[in-house]
Amino acid sequence: MSKNPLFATRASRMKASEIRELLKLLDQPGIISFAGGIPDPALFPADAFSQAFQAALGPQTQAQALQYSVSEGYVPLREWLVQHMREIGVTCDIDNILITSGSQQALDYLGKLFLSPGDTALVGWPTYLGALAAFNAYEPQFDRLNGNSGAAEYKAAAGDGAVKFAYLSADFANPTGETLDRQGREALLDLAEELDCAIIEDGAYQALRYDGDPIPPILSLELARKGSIENCRTIYCGSFSKTLSPGLRMGWVVAPKPTISQLVLLKQAADLHSATINQMAVHDVAQACFDSHIPQVRAVYQNRRDVMLDALEQHMPDGVEWTRPEGGMFIWVTLPAGVSGSELLARALDTVKVAFVPGQAFFPDGSGANTIRLSFSNSDEAAIREGIRRLGEVLRA
Ligand SMILES: Cc1ncc(COP(=O)(O)O)c(C=O)c1O
Numbered sequence: 001m002s003k004n005p006l007f008a009t010r011a012s013r014m015k016a017s018e019i020r021e022l023l024k025l026l027d028q029p030g031i032i033s034f035a036g037g038i039p040d041p042a043l044f045p046a047d048a049f050s051q052a053f054q055a056a057l058g059p060q061t062q063a064q065a066l067q068y069s070v071s072e073g074y075v076p077l078r079e080w081l082v083q084h085m086r087e088i089g090v091t092c093d094i095d096n097i098l099i100t101s102g103s104q105q106a107l108d109y110l111g112k113l114f115l116s117p118g119d120t121a122l123v124g125w126p127t128y129l130g131a132l133a134a135f136n137a138y139e140p141q142f143d144r145l146n147g148n149s150g151a152a153e154y155k156a157a158a159g160d161g162a163v164k165f166a167y168l169s170a171d172f173a174n175p176t177g178e179t180l181d182r183q184g185r186e187a188l189l190d191l192a193e194e195l196d197c198a199i200i201e202d203g204a205y206q207a208l209r210y211d212g213d214p215i216p217p218i219l220s221l222e223l224a225r226k227g228s229i230e231n232c233r234t235i236y237c238g239s240f241s242k243t244l245s246p247g248l249r250m251g252w253v254v255a256p257k258p259t260i261s262q263l264v265l266l267k268q269a270a271d272l273h274s275a276t277i278n279q280m281a282v283h284d285v286a287q288a289c290f291d292s293h294i295p296q297v298r299a300v301y302q303n304r305r306d307v308m309l310d311a312l313e314q315h316m317p318d319g320v321e322w323t324r325p326e327g328g329m330f331i332w333v334t335l336p337a338g339v340s341g342s343e344l345l346a347r348a349l350d351t352v353k354v355a356f357v358p359g360q361a362f363f364p365d366g367s368g369a370n371t372i373r374l375s376f377s378n379s380d381e382a383a384i385r386e387g388i389r390r391l392g393e394v395l396r397a
Pocket residue numbers: 037101102103104105128130169173174202204238239240241246249250251
């Protein structure tokens with residue numbers, strides 16, 4: 001696509017997301033899709049939301065619900081989040097929290113706040129495609145977080161720019177499903193100290209653990225070292241998308257107050273505030289049923305993960321390997337060397353109507369051609385068994 005010469009240089013770095021383009025094709029009948037990492041709509045607490053929106057539009061609160069509001073976010077929702085963060089090991093107060101329009105917006109703002117052109121962002125190899133897209137607009141270079149480099153090597157590779165942050169999902173990452181163990185989290189904190197850089201901890205899937213013991217968030221481990229969130233370099237991004245509803249676009253950032261103040265300025269310039277009525281409804285629903293709803297969501301996804309793992313065991317030919325995630329929505333499959341995920345997708349769509357995401361898109365350098373991401377969250381048991389059976393058939397062929 002030729003770009004308008006009037007566009008800024010950063011526009012040339014922006015590419016259409018392979019996932020979004022693909023999702024457009026998936027409306028065809030008969031497709032079994034393991035592509036989008038999206039929640040099952042049957043699990044949305046729709047009745048609770050219906051009541052919450054009606055209540056917000058009632059005579060007492062309609063003026064507030066439909067009015068402009070403060071950029072930091074709806075106070076009762078931020079108060080609920082203070083409590084929620086405490087439950088996962090993070091002590092903070094309401095002034096450490098900014099409500100964002102999805103955690104995706106938080107990633108964009110953090111890219112804008114930290115990255116000058118040429119600065120380095122350390123990311124997983126592979127990592128969440130949406131984070132790469134958000135950061136990429138600010139013209140950084142990416143370096144590999146899960147390589148074996150130490151601080152000196154990272155600094156040397158950064159050249160004239162600085163290493164500004166390390167970005168990761170410590171729990172059930174998108175796309176690999178993998179979790180960073182406690183030792184790895186502590187080591188990352190040590191590395192960030194040496195590099196004097198921030199850590200952006202993406203907790204999008206944090207609540208979706210199916211087995212194994214919870215590991216404290218990186219921010220919680222840093223708090224144990226430093227006593228107060230004001231001394232921490234870790235910035236935590238949370239989301240209601242995977243637990244309650246992605247359509248309402250509700251996320252949050254937890255950070256030291258000076259960082260929140262800067263983010264508030266960015267939010268004022270970008271969209272003033274997140275939708276008032278959505279914040280009120282999410283608060284209402286979170287307060288009424290978050291704790292009872294999450295176990296139901298976990299039970300459904302846990303079963304789907306187990307079914308997919310079982311089907312992979314049964315149908316994948318020799319030489320194919322995959323992760324065994326303790327939570328989240330994804331299984332990451334490594335095909336034998338030389339087998340291309342993109343070609344497999346083209347063939348699978350064409351011959352057996354199965355969709356997934358080729359892994360290459362998740363690597364900043366376009367490597368990983370022989371990987372694919374499978375999502376188990378939005379297919380029922382029968383579809384998972386049948387889809388993986390068909391995929392095994394195509395791979396054998
Ligand atoms: C790791 C990760 N972070 C952030 C997001 C963005 O989520 P949202 O903007 O809906 O909160 C996603 C969405 O898929 C994700 O997988």
